Amino acid sequence: MAIEQNTKVNLLGMGLPALEHFFVEELGEKKFRATQILKWIHQRGVDNFDDMTDISKVLRAKLHERAEILAPEVTYRKYSKDGTRKWVMKLPGGSAVETVYIPEDDRGTLCVSSQIGCALDCSFCSTGKQGFNRDLSSAEIIGQVWVAAKSFDEPDKKRERRITNVVMMGMGEPLLNFDNVVEAMGLMMDDNAYGLSKRRVTLSTSGVVPAIYELAKVTDVALALSLHAPNDELRNTLVPLNRKYNIKMVLDACNHYMSRFSEKRVTTIEYTLMNGINDKPEHAHELADLLRETPCKINLIPFNPFPNSGYERPSNNRIHRFRDILLAANYNVTIRKTRGEDIDAACGQLVGQVTDKTRRSERFIEAVQLGQTAAELASARFERSSQT
Ligand code: SAH
Ligand code: SF4
Numbered sequence: 001m002a003i004e005q006n007t008k009v010n011l012l013g014m015g016l017p018a019l020e021h022f023f024v025e026e027l028g029e030k031k032f033r034a035t036q037i038l039k040w041i042h043q044r045g046v047d048n049f050d051d052m053t054d055i056s057k058v059l060r061a062k063l064h065e066r067a068e069i070l071a072p073e074v075t076y077r078k079y080s081k082d083g084t085r086k087w088v089m090k091l092p093g094g095s096a097v098e099t100v101y102i103p104e105d106d107r108g109t110l111c112v113s114s115q116i117g118c119a120l121d122c123s124f125c126s127t128g129k130q131g132f133n134r135d136l137s138s139a140e141i142i143g144q145v146w147v148a149a150k151s152f153d154e155p156d157k158k159r160e161r162r163i164t165n166v167v168m169m170g171m172g173e174p175l176l177n178f179d180n181v182v183e184a185m186g187l188m189m190d191d192n193a194y195g196l197s198k199r200r201v202t203l204s205t206s207g208v209v210p211a212i213y214e215l216a217k218v219t220d221v222a223l224a225l226s227l228h229a230p231n232d233e234l235r236n237t238l239v240p241l242n243r244k245y246n247i248k249m250v251l252d253a254c255n256h257y258m259s260r261f262s263e264k265r266v267t268t269i270e271y272t273l274m275n276g277i278n279d280k281p282e283h284a285h286e287l288a289d290l291l292r293e294t295p296c297k298i299n300l301i302p303f304n305p306f307p308n309s310g311y312e313r314p315s316n317n318r319i320h321r322f323r324d325i326l327l328a329a330n331y332n333v334t335i336r337k338t339r340g341e342d343i344d345a346a347c348g349q350l351v352g353q354v355t356d357k358t359r360r361s362e363r364f365i366e367a368v369q370l371g372q373t374a375a376e377l378a379s380a381r382f383e384r385s386s387q388t
Contacts, residue, residue, distance in 0.1 A: 007015060007025040008068040012146065013039060013139030027062060035192050041069055041303050042142075042193035045150040049381055071143040072097075077151075077307040087147055091116065091140060095133050099144040101163070103152075104337075107200075109165040112144045114181050115172025120206055122226075124274060126306040127171045137178040141184035144170075145194060163199040165225070174203050175211035185221055198222070208240065212253035216260060223257050224268035225250060226301070229278050230286035238278070251294050266295040273319055273336040274303045275312040282323035 009022065019034035027033075036054065040046045047069040049060045051204035066350050072089035075096065079085045083103040097113040106266065116133035118125070145166060152162040166188050169175040174181040181203070187193045188201050204224040205212065212223070227247070235242040242250075254267040273279045291298070300323055303313045314322075319335060326333045 005364050008066060010137075010139045011037060011072045012047075012069050012071060012135055013142050013180070013183060013187075014140075015183050016190060016192065018183070022067075027059075027066065028189070029059065030299075032061070038190065038192040039186075042146065042149075042187065042190075045146065045148050045153060047071060070139065072140050074147055085148070086150065087144070087151075089140075089144065089147065091136075093133070094356070097136065097140075097144070099148060099170060101148050103162070107164045107203060110145060110148050110163045110221055111167050111170050112141060112170055112184075113170030114141060114168055114174040114177045118172050119176070120173050120239070120241050122206060122241075124228075124238060124272060124309060124311050126309070130171075135180060136172070138180040138183035138187075142193075143179060143188045145184075145188060163194070163203070164196070166194075166196060167202045167204060169202070169204045169224070173206055173208065175205045175208040175215065178211055178214065182215075182218055185219060189221070199265075201209050202268065204268075206239050206241050207245050207250035207253075209253045212250075212257055216257045218254075220261065222265070222268065223254060223255055226270045226272075228270070228272050230283050230290050234278060234283075247290070251291075254296075255294060262305045264295070266297055269294075269296045269298045270301060271298060272301045272303055273314050273322060275314040275318065277311065279314045279318050279322050281321060281325055284322045287328075288326055288329035288331065291331070296333070298326055299334050300337055301336045334363050 011019065011022070014022065016034055016038060019037060020031045023029040023037075024031055024147075027155045033055075037052070040055075046052060049055070049063045049067075049069075052060065055063075072091060074087050075090040076088035077086065085101040087099045088096050089099065095116045097114060097116055100111040102109045102111065113136065114136050117130045119128045119132035121128040122351060145163065149163055166185075168181060168185075185201050185203070188196050189198055197221045199222055202222040203215070204222050204226060206226045215223075226239065227235070228238050229242075229247075229248075232246050235247060238266045245253075258265050258267060271278070271287070287298075300319065302319055303309075303311050305311070305313060323333050323335060
């Protein structure tokens with residue numbers, strides 16, 4: 001108890017219910033204070049209680065004593081010629097995560113990280129190669145949105161809404177940090193915070209099947225599945241998690257997720273194209289057959305190279321040939337434009353800095369050598385976290 005009194009609560013990552021609980025139960029204040037604070041923090045980017053002018057001095061003093069608004073520390077920022085922005089945020093323990101903003105004609109998308117590193121070790125992903133350090137807290141996740149939104153503040157101008165979409169496609173597997181990701185996504189969609197619509201907040205997963213079913217119970221954000229292969233044999237080699245949750249199980253889970261909606265909602269199928277690996281015409285035909293029963297749109301991502309990856313980006317001819325086969329089979333297909341390459345901010349180039357202090361990645365490799373697959377480790381983690 002004594003420890004609790006010395007520890008300040010970080011209000012940044014708290015959704016409305018948690019904040020209301022804090023104000024009512026911890027401070028003995030009225031519930032509406034929670035909404036007031038949410039607006040100050042997320043709509044106006046304020047992190048000092050003294051700037052909250054409609055809050056009494058007495059309450060501000062109380063807040064100073066018991067709480068704080070602590071965003072991750074930005075150690076590096078780079079704004080590219082094409083409008084792309086990238087931030088590296090330092091986290092306690094010496095690790096860092098990356099966040100990227102990508103403007104397009106009709107939208108501005110923020111790519112947010114959910115973990116420091118990733119334990120799932122997909123063969124083509126630079127984050128996976130970094131090992132795993134830890135989950136981000138909900139404050140560290142929403143803190144990335146907070147920092148990005150604040151970067152668009154201009155003096156004497158009303159805050160412009162430059163971030164229209166958030167994709168959980170930075171570092172980490174969001175479904176293995178379930179509670180914190182759900183809390184942060186709640187803030188992204190809360191009208192008192194960022195007010196994004198549920199269709200504009202996308203969770204991307206490599207396919208943690210039980211967590212997709214859990215997600216269906218608690219949120220209605222958009223869902224993207226990182227498929228990358230049209231059959232289990234090939235997907236096993238690219239996404240080790242597939243050995244535990246195969247393609248059929250994953251597609252069934254996505255279909256279940258979408259089946260709850262009365263309006264038409266579809267899963268985004270992400271497919272990273274790697275030269276000679278999964279980009280042949282027969283793969284495209286097989287993919288077209290595979291997805292017949294899955295309401296979806298397909299997003300082709302040309303592989304983004306990083307040192308010693310062992311993979312190459314296919315030529316534009318190959319990419320277009322792959323797309324055309326899917327188009328001819330009546331799929332809605334897009335090719336992801338690669339943006340921000342001049343600042344290493346493209347998808348799959350987000351490496352951050354993963355201090356593997358806990359030797360987790362070594363232990364992970366040992367475990368795999370002992371016969372445990374990445375999938376087993378991942379599902380053990382998920383089952384553990386969903387029990388708490
Ligand atoms: N862990 C989640 C979200 C983060 S990865 C997931 O796997 O879905 C975001 C997307 O970038 C995924 O579709 C992932 O497969 C893709 N990706 C990873 N490395 C890449 C690379 N080098 N080139 C292109 N896409 C990559
Ligand atoms: Fe993790 Fe996603 Fe990278 Fe796979 S692609 S290693 S799940 S971040």
